[in-house]
Amino acid sequence: MNVALILNYKAATETISCVESLLEHCATIDHIVVIDNDSQDGSALAFQQWLEEKAYPKVTLLCNPENNGYAGGNNYGLRWAMKNLQPEYFWVVNNDTYVDSDAFSPLLEALRHNDRQFVGSLVLSADTGRLECYGGGKLYPILGKARLLGKNQSIEASQRQNPQHEPDYIMGCSLAFSAALTEEIGLMDEDYFMYFEEVDWQYRAKRFGITSKVIPGSRVFHYGSLSLGSRSAFYHYYRNRAATRFNKRFYGPVFAIVSAFLLSAVTTIKEYRNPTLAWSGIKGAFKGVAMSVE
Template structure:
């Protein structure tokens, strides 16, 4: 059974639109697990009412009793699915996306050839139709930064890309149950940002690769749950980047990257001292967080 996982936080209308597009176009998806991350805004009730009205039996609605972020919410859905369904493959999909064709089938085909890999889609901007990224991005660890690969390119120019992403974006990320047996679940201590990057870097140690499948394409509206480039965003994004560095490159590297990242923030956001301070706090919190 192929199961799509969709995480909601206070965006019920957009989430239903995403679910409906998958139900309409992705016939290779057998079931959808919809996890509400403790929105406390009537989202769960709205989903259940939608299910009752449509008579949709291919969707399970779960209410996570706490908002424990991207990793925690998706892990909650994965655990439920493993205990209640006969799983072959999972497909994590952002709730602020939609598809206009069977975007999962090419991912499924790739996993049938090699189930020891993460695979992802080309991400297109819902507003412009141009690339948001060629599946993922490049990691510039010391600077605490990532850069989406191919951002802004027209779809017909994909063949001009000479590079491959260091990670596949969690916006559309598929993997087999057998991979989970080997790698385990995502690290929930990140709360937001870098979870899927960490997961794939951990998997690399076990010889597991990540690959973009260009035949799979998904449209992305942009962040609906992180508050945009707010103080919240800068705190958690910087905290995650530096904690990632601490795990994979050591404490000294993480401290240097926190200093560099704080300096970059001070230059870029000097007119918004509250954002700078939030980013600095997040960066140095990442230095102090524990990693295994």
């Protein structure tokens, strides 16, 4: 069984639109699991009413009793599906996306050829049709930063430039993998809460010889932008905390401390007019160094 997972948080309209597009275009998806991450805004009720009205037998709503972030919500769905659906392949899809063609079958074909990999889609802007990323990005760990591949390029330009340059990680916006892989490497680390969860997961998988690959024949459209325009104290704290915690796990505590200083400097320069935001980023960077990792 092929299972799509869609995480909802206070965005029932977008989630329903995403589900409807998958139902219309992705015939090789056998079941769709929507996880409401304790929205407390009526999202779960709205989705349940829509589901009762449409009577889709291949869609299930789960209500996570707590909002434990991207990793926690998706893990909640993964555990439920593993217990109840006998899945063979999973596809994690952001709820603020939609498809206008069968975006899953190319991913499924790639996984059937080699199930020891994560595979992802080209992510396109719903507004412009240009790339938001060629599947994922390149990491610059010492700076705690990443660069999305192909951003703002046309699909044609990206395909000329990027096939030889696979990303360091696949975006969690569209990420497919085998159920067997989750049993081998475990689920996502929920201590991140936000940011770097799928990156950490794929880097842990590399220790098992598992790779990541972009499948250009799979395309999803994304509302808004993957690079957040509005910066908040919340963003700076959790983004920087995730970056340095990631560095501590994969590069060691000394590397993480150096990156915390550099990331704090970058954040301060960017937010020199907003010392409260800069301070949130600094606290997050050093909190990540202090957090435990395995």
